Amino acid sequence: MDKPRLTREQIAQRAAIELPDGAYVNLGWGIPNLIADYLPKEITVYFHSENGILGMGRRAKPGEEDYDLVDAMKFPVTLIPGASFFHQADAHLMTRGGHLDVAVLGGFQVSEKGDLANWKIPGAKGSGGIGGAMDIAAGAKKLIVCMEHVSKDGAPKIVKKCTYPLTGLECVDTIVTDLAVIDVTPQGLSLREVAPGWRPDEVQKLAGAPLKTKGRVPEIHLQ
Amino acid sequence: MKKKVYPSLDEVVADVPHGARIMFGGFGGAGFPNNLIQALVRKGVKNITAISNNCGTREGELGLMFKHNQIKHVIASFPGPHSNHFQQRFAAKEVTLELVPQGILCERMRAAGAGLQGFYTTVGVGTEVAEGKEERTLEGKRCILEMPIHADFAFIKAQKADELGNLTYRLAARNFNPIMAMAAKTTIAEVEELVPVGAIEPEHVMTPAIFVHRIVQAKGLHYAG
DSSP: OOSOOOOHHHHHHHHHTTOOTTOEEEEOSSGGGGGGGGOOTTOOOEEEETTTEEEEEEEOOTTOOOTTSBOTTSOBEEEEEEEEEOOHHHHHHHHHTTOOSEEEEEOSEEETTOOEEOSOOTTOSSOOOOTTHHHHHHHOSSEEEEOOSBOTTSOBSEESSOOSOOSBSSOOOEEEOSSEEEEEETTEEEEEEEOTTOOHHHHHHTOBSOEEOOSOOOBOOOO | OOOOBOSOHHHHTTTOOTTOEEEEOOBTTBSOOHHHHHHHHHHTOOSEEEEOSOOOBTTBTTHHHHHTTOEEEEEESOOOTTOHHHHHHHHTTSSEEEEOOHHHHHHHHHHHHHTOOOEEESTTTTSGGGTTSOEEEETTEEEEEEOOOOEEEEEEEEEEEETTOOEEOOGGGOTTHHHHHHHEEEEEEEEEEEEOTTSSOGGGOSBOGGGOOEEEEOOOOOOOO
């Protein structure tokens, strides 16, 4: 299938629409980190950085960097008015304790029950690393996963059961891929939107678990 | 009264023995006690158990100790993309690693400092992290038992100390430092500024002096990603 899919930036743009005005939000590495650039102009979101910042702003411009003011990926950042700093116990108290409204993580696999695997590829070289993903997965009020619909070798990343090392069980609420927006419900996965030009049955073929539909499935609409 | 301020980096680490368990503050390049780490490298201590969020940035932070093969075991959440000296030692089986979810790493240290004998959490249930740990259901949720992490020393970095050891931190350089300060038997603070007692407003103190045993002044070092 050579039909166009959403780019990584477009996945981020679609996920940004899921963020409510005034929300406290944590963005993980990869596609989620792009979301900050695509917030609808009319809303304010308070970004939580797990090293101990609430109200993180854009990345610092050249000449503006302060290496004591960095995000969890070591990039120098800025603050928005009303920001605060806190130590690591409070930073993850916020993630685990259900204080964040939305968290967005990248993913290698999501199961039909909402299990997430996102920290280690089996057989990969090196030690791997967990970071804050397990705390965030366990505690976010709403967890969105942004990822490609299939892996580079074409294998579905939406699966009946994760085969990669798990990050958390039954933690994902919504999946935004380059082909679809999918909700995890008690009845299984529900196909909410498809990429422009794609039919639900085509999106289903590239998923390893059933995607339920109710009536006509609308296309993803981006500004 | 015993003086907490030491005249030099080498003197403040002089009694750190081989095989010590040491917590190292810092995250994302900010708040690392890099001058204390360099002093440990000069001293040449071996067989250290290091407890830290990351495993160094090339030769910066803990990277220098891995380069000199001083660490035999590390408890960390995210070794990091530039932890090449750690990765080489890890691949050669010269260092062992316990990976811990970041918030749980912090909370296990906090438990040690708070006199708590462990806690139950939903974090990591059903994952590799849960292997070998007691599991039970509490309030309808599957939980695992996590135990405290103790240490002989905490090496931390603060912006400012008074001569009693009250500390303040700058911006996001606070991170793990206040927690580690509470958790170790001996806490050594590397600070940018040393001020007289009373110069830090009591309501601005971030780590109270009771948690800080030694202080040494040094110009802070950063290693960019």
